[in-house]
Amino acid sequence: MLEERHDFKAWIYLLPALILLIVFTFYPIVNTFMIVFMVDYDFLYGDYAGWTLTGNIEAVIGHRQFWPAIRNTIIIAFVSVPMSVIISLFIAVWLNSIKKLQGTFQTIFFLPYVTNAIAVGLAFAVIFNRDYGLFNYLLSLFGIDPINWVAPGAEWRFSMIALLVFITWNGLAFKIMVFLSGLQSIDKQYYDAARIDSASRSRVFRKITVPLLSPMIAFITITSFIGAFKEYTAIVGMFGEQMGHRGQLMTIVGLVYEALGEPYTAGSVSLAASAAIVLFFMTLLLTVFNMWVSKKRVHY
Amino acid sequence: MSAQNNETTYDTRRQIIVKRVVRYTFVYTILTFFALLVIIPFYWMILTSLMTPDKIASPVPVMFLRFRDMQFGNYYEAMFAPEAPDFIRYMANTVLVAAISTVGTIITTILSAFAFARLNFKFKELFFLLLIATMMIPGEMFVITNFITVSRLGWVEMVGQQYHHAILAMTLPFMTSIFYIFFLRQTFKQVPDELYYAAKVDGTKDFQYLWKIMVPIARPTIITILILNAMGTWNAFIWPNLVATRPAFNLVSNGLREFATAIEFLPQEEYIGQQMAAAFVITFPILVVFFLLKKHIMRGVSRSGIKG
Structure with a gap:
């Protein structure tokens, strides 16, 4: 019903957002891509010594922390995302099946979403403290000797486990909330029909709930993977800007910000841009793969 | 025959009730277990913030x-001790940055959401697709060039940064949001066209219509955007960490992290009480806002997932 065209007027309304988007969103995409192909880019004056096709990409791949960062990023994504998706799906289903206290539980489960990852990360670091943390105390009840999880000198595998616990914990809130609202929008008729056929609960879950929720599960999984690829603040919160003992928890985004934190070092900004491009293509690959999978699998 | 029938019904009914009791016990137990897992870090933060070093270090x-064992002095020392970070100032900085960027965001968002929902113009579909595509691109791509941009504008002096430069650098890039534009456009689209034509007949200008009719109708959505945006600033870490070069211009998260880094190699138990006190001080306002405006926040978040 918008038959009239208002070209001029419409662009006036769009203008404030448009200017900001051009300067801080569209231009940066182009510019960051270009920096990747510039030799010795000077971030303050924009000078550069010529063009290179793969020079900066080679530099980032040759960075001593590049492969560890890729490994850490992939481990974080492929462990924390499935764990938090599955746990939150079950919590949402249980939450949806009760009436009393549903609101209270919902509020509690939502807390990690609103609170500050730095502040909560510090609390997790205290819980995972080697000498007086709650976690080591609980392990000691099973006869396990104290483990150094977060402090300087911690082993990589232990730091990674502690980090995965925190990241999974942190990711539950949003997923529970979205799944719950999805469950509440499923037509009750399906469940009534299942009850008449006296289908078992696990059967109802597998044959009705999961298929009908599958678009949402797919959406949450893809956005969570993208989020997990960009994990940074949670690591800084719990382990500090060094990204763990000797940077052993470095991620791709960690490389970006480490390089960007020293913009005056020659080649630093190019390195940041190249790492960002690597992240961009990882994200793109995942998005395309996910779209392909969900076309085949998701029941709409 | 009827007696026997009654008995079976009674038995099945009993079975159903037993089954139901077992099920509910299971569900409530496991939900309580997970709820405890969510609460423990917060409880631990508060608990530790009230402890003396020897209690903290207890194996x-x-x-x-107990109340009389609570060490409220940790809060005093974290907030007011001369050698402690200036958290009062960081909170003032954060409130200022949140206020400016939220007001900016809401204005640009309302105007462009109106254009997308109500007006027809050339390249509308194309522009819309472009914006959606942009949302798929990782933010780091923007951050790098935006850092360069604000540096070239002279706002990120490495020495002697001026306050208004830091504030500009921290707010201007965040004065609009594609996601919120879409979010508000959805709400605006639900306003019936008839209202628009009726207003036109009465000679109402577009801007008046937007301001007097659309905005009041979309108030719940606008409030949700305001809260989510302000909370986002309160929790922001990465960008302020890059562009605020003087400790005095820190936002709360950056101040807290610097505090933690400063004590990393000191005997931690001496300072963890204060650190947790500071952590709770910056968590507390968020909790208050959350409990007061729970409905708006949860509604906004659960709806953001449905667009897929």
Whole structure:
């Protein structure tokens, strides 16, 4: 019903957002891509010594922390995302099946979403403290000797486990909330029909709930993977800007910000841009793969 | 025959009730277990913030504190001690940055959401697709060039940064949001066209219509955007960490992290109480806002997932 065209007027309304988007969103995409192909880019004056096709990409791949960062990023994504998706799906289903206290539980489960990852990360670091943390105390009840999880000198595998616990914990809130609202929008008729056929609960879950929720599960999984690829603040919160003992928890985004934190070092900004491009293509690959999978699998 | 029938019904009914009791016990137990897992870090933060160093260092963790054992001095020292970070100032900085960027965001968002929902113009579909595509691109791509941009504008002086430069650098890039534009456009689209034509007949200008009719109708959505945006600033870490070069211009998260880094190699138990006190001080306002405006926040978040 918008038959009239208002070209001029419409662009006036769009203008404030448009200017900001051009300067801080569209231009940066182009510019960051270009920096990747510039030799010795000077971030303050924009000078550069010529063009290179793969020079900066080679530099980032040759960075001593590049492969560890890729490994850490992939481990974080492929462990924390499935764990938090599955746990939150079950919590949402249980939450949806009760009436009393549903609101209270919902509020509690939502807390990690609103609170500050730095502040909560510090609390997790205290819980995972080697000498007086709650976690080591609980392990000691099973006869396990104290483990150094977060402090300087911690082993990589232990730091990674502690980090995965925190990241999974942190990711539950949003997923529970979205799944719950999805469950509440499923037509009750399906469940009534299942009850008449006296289908078992696990059967109802597998044959009705999961298929009908599958678009949402797919959406949450893809956005969570993208989020997990960009994990940074949670690591800084719990382990500090060094990204763990000797940077052993470095991620791709960690490389970006480490390089960007020293913009005056020659080649630093190019390195940041190249790492960002690597992240961009990882994200793109995942998005395309996910779209392909969900076309085949998701029941709409 | 009827007696026997009654008995079976009674038995099945009993069975159903037993089954139901078992099920509910299971569900409530497991939900309580997970709820505890969510609460423990917060509880631990508060608990530790009230402990003396010797309690903190106790190898068997202290799980409860009596009132008279609570060390409220940790809060005083974290906030007011001369050698402690200036958290009062960081909070003022954060409130200012949140206020400016939220007001900016809401204005640009309302105007462009109106254009997308109500007006027809050339390249509308194309522009819309472009914006959606942009949302798929990782933010780091923007951050790098935006850092260069604000540096070239002279706002990120490495020495002697001026306050208004820091504030500009922290707010201007965040004065609009594609996601919120879409979010508000959805709400605006639900306003019936008839209202628009009726207003036109009465000679109402577009801007008046937007301001007097659309905005009041979309108030719940606008409030949700305001809260989510302000909370986002309160929790922001990465960007302020890059562009605020003087400790005095820190936002709360950056101040807290610097505090933690400063004590990393000191005897931690001496400072962890204060650190947790500071952590709770910056968590507390968020909790208050959350409990007061729970409905708006949860509604906004659960709806953001449905667009897929």
